[in-house]
Amino acid sequence: MDNLIACHGCDLLVDVGNLEDDSRAYCPRCGHFLTRYQRDGMSRVLAYAIAAIVLLLVASSFPFLSFKQAGLESVMTLYGAPGSLARYGMPALGLIVATFIIIVPSLILLLMVMISVPLLIGRRVPWMHAATRAVFALQNWSMAEVFIIGVLVSLVKIMSLATVILGISFWAYSAFSICFILALVSLDRYQCWQLIDQLEAQA
Template identity: 30%
Template sequence: MSNSDFEPIACQECGQLHRYRPVASGKTALCSRCGGVLYRNRPQMLNEVLALTLAGLMLFVLTNLFPLLGLRAQGAEQELHLFGASVAFWEQGYHLVAGLVIFTIVFFPLFELLAVLTVLLTIRFGWQPQPAIFLFRWMREFKPWGMLEVFMLGVLVAVVKLGDLATLIVGTAFWSFAGVVITMAASTVLLDPFVVWRELGKGCLR
């Protein structure tokens, strides 16, 4: 048993300290005070998250290559790309809003996907853990700023509101964008930060 097995583990919900104890496959360790999740034993967790992350990256590329929505009215047709949403705000003089849009729906999600991929590959291949530790720490700090779900909700509202005024064409990027939201949400649910920190810590000891 390694020295890290004796290090105290703080509950993320109430701060109660516990000593690490291995649990059976598929089981979850809970806080003795509040019942919050401390860590899980999922043997295939890292592989599952890796698959979701790779799928998310491919869908993210498709989302930015193809139009998100098309609008046809009075014989004219206009397409909207994901990046084009921030450009439209910029051209109308809403520079701050344009910056927030590009960061929250493009930069932060892409950073999260690439950071998770780097962390998982570092654990799998035993690379130097310091870059992965840096990326994982900042990914968790930036995560609240990734607002893909909010943007997706806004797109759905626009589809409903504009449906009576013009003919809406749902582009390829709309479905790939929905896939990005789903894969990133599933990855967040599956990925256990305790396991990640523990595996990266083992790399520091090698």
């Protein structure tokens, strides 16, 4: 009974026990992805999460983009972008941008560290269930990669009007998006709860 998982596509109960390292399970009836087992899955989550946190700190400390036109230079920072939207009369949009590109990704990364460290060192912590539920609920609300694609699309337009210089923060945020996605991909919902069950069964 322990290794049964209900398919999200068709509700079939599938036995996903005894998966080999780095193998995935798919529903035999509808082909829906069920779970991916990686022996070092939690170590990967922690490594990518820490890398993403460091890159986000770097992205927050340097200029994101600068524009030069007719001798005038304007510098944009990651934290300045939501503030600029507020100054141009769109405070709600500024708040939404800050929430989806900085606040939610930061929360998810902190929760990942709070889950993966106790699981790796085999220590029970009172917040484990709440943090795990929160990380899976929040992960659909992060738009870091959407933001980077949006910036790239708008750059094509701006480049015809002004000279654009990509700052350290732009590259750091792009690398952050990649590490963030890799951390999300490495955090498998089913395997994570299995590890929590195993940890609690030991105590």
